[in-house]
Amino acid sequence: GDSVTQMEGPVTLSEEAFLTINCTYTATGYPSLFWYVQYPGEGLQLLLKATKADDKGSNKGFEATYRKETTSFHLEKGSVQVSDSAVYFCARGEGSYIPTFGRGTSLIVHP
Amino acid sequence: ETGVTQTPRHLVMGMTNKKSLKCEQHLGHNAMYWYKQSAKKPLELMFVYNFKEQTENNSVPSRFSPECPNSSHLFLHLHTLQPEDSALYLCASSPRTGGELDTEAFFGQGTRLTVV
Numbered sequence: 001g002d003s004v005t006q007m008e009g010p011v012t013l014s015e016e017a018f019l020t021i022n023c024t025y026t027a028t029g030y031p032s033l034f035w036y037v038q039y040p041g042e043g044l045q046l047l048l049k050a051t052k053a054d055d056k057g058s059n060k061g062f063e064a065t066y067r068k069e070t071t072s073f074h075l076e077k078g079s080v081q082v083s084d085s086a087v088y089f090c091a092r093g094e095g096s097y098i099p100t101f102g103r104g105t106s107l108i109v110h111p
Numbered sequence: 112e113t114g115v116t117q118t119p120r121h122l123v124m125g126m127t128n129k130k131s132l133k134c135e136q137h138l139g140h141n142a143m144y145w146y147k148q149s150a151k152k153p154l155e156l157m158f159v160y161n162f163k164e165q166t167e168n169n170s171v172p173s174r175f176s177p178e179c180p181n182s183s184h185l186f187l188h189l190h191t192l193q194p195e196d197s198a199l200y201l202c203a204s205s206p207r208t209g210g211e212l213d214t215e216a217f218f219g220q221g222t223r224l225t226v227v
Binding site: 032034036041042043044045046049089091093098099101102103104 | 115153154201216217219223
């Protein structure tokens with residue numbers, strides 16, 4: 001099975017709504033965890049990361065906390081904007097230099 | 112700007128053509144990757160090069176041929192492609208310093224390939 005599992009999209013929200021995109025992972029050790037964002041017509045860009053349990057990654061109003069007990073790294077933002085419309089990928093790296101990506105979750109924000 | 116540059120950004124080719132995609136990074140990274148991104152499918156890892164040596168080939172058809180002449184450049188040579196090969200092809204690089212737990216990847220903007 002997948003080693004990184006994301007909620008299926010698309011997620012459709014109105015501007016200023018609260019966002020949560022769920023991500024869980026499987027691991028035998030202690031991976032680093034990442035969220036990447038892909039805007040239309042672009043490649044993936046790193047949004048935030050966390051390298052150990054209980055770390056919180058944050059950037060551009062987005063946050064995610066590394067939860068070892070629930071093997072989760074959910075992405076949250078308190079108030080989304082139209083410009084946040086993009087595809088969001090959860091990823092992990094562990095014991096290998098090759099990161100593993102989830103399937104991606106499309107976010108659509110309406111004015 | 113991530114420091115990884117891909118050319119061309121868009122490519123239309125016939126099934127009998129031969130073309131090449133180029134990726135370049137000057138970030139000092141030692142690992143480089145080719146990914147395929149198709150509509151409604153997960154990101155597919157195609158090839159991995161580490162210190163110019165190919166370390167992964169995920170059952171990619173031989174009509175895709177990678178080349179890594181040095182740690183800064185990666186090519187994907189294409190020949191006799193099929194319409195289902197139309198996709199966004201992404202190049203990425205990452206450091207390979209020995210501390211592999213922090214494997215952040217830097218992506219190029221991709222080449223949008225259409226096979227007609």
